[in-house]
Amino acid sequence: MEHIVIIGNGISGVTAARHIRKLSNKKITIISAESDYFFSRTALMYVYMGHMKFEHTKPYEDWFWEKNRIDLKKGFVETIDTDTKTLHFSDGEKLDYDTLIIATGSKPNKFGWKGQDLKGVQGLYSKQDLENLELYAPNNKTCKRAVIVGGGLIGIELAEMLNSRNIPVTFLVRESSFWNGVLPDGESDMINRHIKNHHIDLRLSSNLKEIISDENGKVKSIIIEETNEEINCDFVGLTAGVSPNIDFIKHSDIETNEGVLVNRFLETNIPNVYAIGDCAEQREAIGNRKSIEAVWYTGRMMGEVLAQTICGHKMTYNPGHWFNSAKFFDIEYQTYGWVHGTKGKPDYEAHVHWKHDDDTKCITIAFNKNTNQFLGINTLGIRMRHEVFDRLLTEKRDIGYVINHLSEANFDPEFYKHYEQDIQNAYKNQLQIV
Amino acid sequence: MSNKLNQSMSLAKPDAQDLSAKQKIALAIGFTGCFILVLALFNTDFSNKSLFLTLSIALIAVGTIIFSNDAYLNTSKGIKNDGIWFKSISSKGVVGWLIGVLLTLFYIVLYFYPKYLGLTSNGESNTGLIALFDPLSDLLSSRPASQWFVYGTLYTVAILIFGYKFMLKYRNNRHEKLRTISVMFFQLAFAFLIPELMYRLNSDLPYYDLKSIWPLNYYNFERYRINQFIDAGDVGLGLLIFGIASILIITPILTYKYGKRWYCSWVCGCGALAETAGDPYRQLSDKRQIAWKIERWVVHSVLVFVVLMTTAVIYTYLGNDASKYWLTRKVFLLLVSTLLSLVFILTMIFKRKELGKDARYGAIGYFVIIITLIGLHYFSTDTKLFLFKSETLRTTYAFLIGSIFSGVIGTGFYPIFGSRVWCRFGCPMAAILGFQQRLFSKFRITTNGGQCISCGNCSTYCEMGIDVRAYAQKGENIVRSSCVGCGICSAVCPRGVLKLENGSMKGRINPTEILLGNDVNLMDLVNQK
Helix, strand or coil: CCEEEEECCCHHHHHHHHHHHHHCCCEEEEEECCCCCCCCHHHHHHHHCCCCCHHHHCCCCCCHHHHCCEEEEECCEEEEECCCCEEEECCCCEEECCEEEECCCEEECCCCCECCCCECEECCCCHHHHHHHHHHCCCCCCCCCEEEECCCHHHHHHHHHHHHCCCCEEEECCCCCCCCCCCCHHHHHHHHHHHHHCCCEEECCCCEEEEEECCCCEEEEEEECCCCCEEECCEEEECCCEEECCHHHCCCCCCECCCEEECCCCECCCCCEEECHHHEEECCCCCCCCCCCCCHHHHHHHHHHHHHHHCCCCCCCCECCCEEEEEECCEEEEEEECCCCCCCCCCCEEEEEEECCCCCCEEEEEEECCCCEEEEEEEECCCECHHHHHHHHHCCCEHHHHHHCHHHHECCCCCCCCCHHHHHHHHHHHHHHC | CCCCCCCCCCCCCCCCCCCCHHHHHHHHHHHHHHHHHHHHHCCCCCCCHHHHHHHHHHHHHHHHHHHHHHHHHCCCCCCCCCCCCCCCCCCCCHHHHHHHHHHHHHHHHHHHCHHHHCCCCCCCCCCHHHHHCHHHHHHHHCCCCCHHHHHHHHHHHHHHHHHHHHHHHCCCCHHHHHHHHHHHHHHHHHHHHHHHHHHHHCCCCCCCCCCCCCCCCCCCCCHHHHHHHHHCHHHHHHHHHHHHHHHHHHHHHHHHHHCCHHHHCCCCHHHHHHHHCCHHHHHHCCCCHHHHHHHHHHHHHHHHHHHHHHHHHHHHHCCCCCCCCCCCHHHHHHHHHHHHHHHHHHHHHHHHHHHCCHHHHHHHHHHHHHHHHHHHHHHCCCCEECCEEHHHHHHHHHHHHHHHHHHHHCCCCHHHHCCCHHHHHHCHHHHHHHHHHHHCCCEEEEECCCCCCCCCHHHHCCCCCCCHHHHHCCCCCECCCCCCCCCHHHHHCCCCCEEEEECCCCCCCCCCCCCCCECCCHHHHHHHC
């Protein structure tokens, strides 16, 4: 029987395994060095905040794997020999495969800062990261101040986590406004204010110069590049993005760049070796998407597609319209289609922006100013329906149509106040100005 | 035992979840109010009962209000679940167990030893805790209090003060606020004030909480109540007809339009307590698949039990002589059998496919009832059903389900099993509404395309133990008979994935092979099968 071995038990690898099992009787083994069972990485923050216990992060009960004949193996793969189709583990063990799926995810970026490997300095990605966080920042007595470096989605989540335990946080953001490489200015500004409202010491346009150690090899303080200011702290969170976790592959025959290089079938240069999820790098980027997408749902989709290919129904990875979501403290964020921040904005892209007076809700709709075609929408504090925008984008509707059909897309709970009329008014006013 | 991933080695107390000074003062005020009740329990003779009763309830209310204000109003609007699993009270710690044991003991005394609360017999005046409530009872209905009046008052106070707390906690969410106002209103007006005032106006009427519908109100059609209804003239007859219409007409229509939530989360008193006082414990419900299996067997068995029990009880007090009254035993059994057969046949015709394996269990349940009914007719005498008395059946139900299950386990074990144990495993009303919600209702929880990140907040905070995430991460609507539609899964979702909706029956149940966002060729997928 064909033996399918999957390295990595995250969403990508597990989705592939589940769908292969649905479609076939092949032998499946999932390898992980991180945890015994699949858990939802996105929920680690809620474990620290006391919303959930670690058990709750496991989407499947422990009996699920045996029942579905998916073997789980705990171990760290050190090398891959693609000639003999053998995996070598760090404890000397070996495992043969017929088909190999690499789904090893990401690791936090470290940009060679001085002191980046000290105790109390870490990213937030793995279960082990969470355990270390519990060790170095359990409360505001042990951790009198924390510094977070990197103003992205994980950075703001880490700020929210530490804040939930009343640990004072200094948040260093390289950009001049939070996440403005992605968010348009109006939204980014609103989030800046929201962060400050939560008593976070937000430092914009600030880079890390170095991390200073105490006599025990633990972080004592950090220095800011721009001002040379020294900030005393007991914990430093490095959240300046992630990159593929593929160091162990570099010595194999599998071709890599930043990630494991794959084609649209998710095949690597070696037959019967595939890569999916965060660690895969498309040889050619798909549409406006990045060639490496470290997003939950893309990992899941690659798993779904690859299972089809492996089970004899060859299928390309073909992601539809871009969408994503996040939460910034109390404000939910959803995006459908492409809305660019000031930096990467194409010439033809124009925006309609509406913000509620309470400063926790706003919407930006992007359209092509030459053709009026709807390009995408960002919503903060208002929930929208994925299905509706997916359809509007496919139908290439114009901005006026979208504005008039916004109520169809509303996904807020019942009895919530609706703002479609306000948004339509904002649209009319802004058109007059233009 | 800490529930955290890893216990900190630090000597300092690891949890930054201490009470603030204001919260400590609030607790002191609230417990002083409780202490007055305890003193009364031990027969302290308060010279001015009105004053001390008022003082006690006021102190409890003020304490809770101050505590809630301090806990929630100083923070921004949003989800407030920080530290839930670190706090002893809400994570089955010492405080949780202590409250569980105290509540359980209270229910045992209430149901089986009311004399310890001060109930007296032979017309003597009340003593102890019950006597403390005499002035209020006198004010409302001009009669001395009973243990049920004490319980009803405390129950109502609990829903009101913890309802206030709940509304602050979810003050970002208009749906939750309105729902809570609704349960607070129905408890205060329908369960507490109206029955007392009705008694004042017409003391022949049986005590009737209009929103308590058979089979939740399992004793509604017992002989003594029917007699009372009939004796009370037109009003009584009207109430009796309302009681029958509630379950046969009103309930099916509302459940078709809105799902069972119109009752369980907006009206019902059991639901009201679970949603307010029980809110800190909602995350304790058992999410395992085995719990779901047990739930289905137990709750439907209770339903079969209550149908049989009620039929038997009514059967025994009906006559055989059609010339005296049209509703004879024979006619009654025929009516019940016809109604049940109709429900069964219609379900099998229209919903056979949806039911799958469950259809077999449904059929078994149905046949047990019908055969028993037939047996009832041929093998029973005037007082006995088969071998035992219908009275025995009734008292067994009242003891096992009415007291032990709904009270002692259902509420007493809040801090151990979560707040909806009764609603999930025991309530026959929930079983009927759930059956309809699953098969004949417009209600569903919609999931938002491919946005789910499988974090599990929804499942964790589902008080009914539904694994909401299992559906959301597959992009499937949640159509479950047990869902009471409280809306908390939608509230705690960090990605805006869940929405409670009433929509068309078509496409309500939507198993998906590939989630939205992945543009695979769907025709290929279909052809391949």
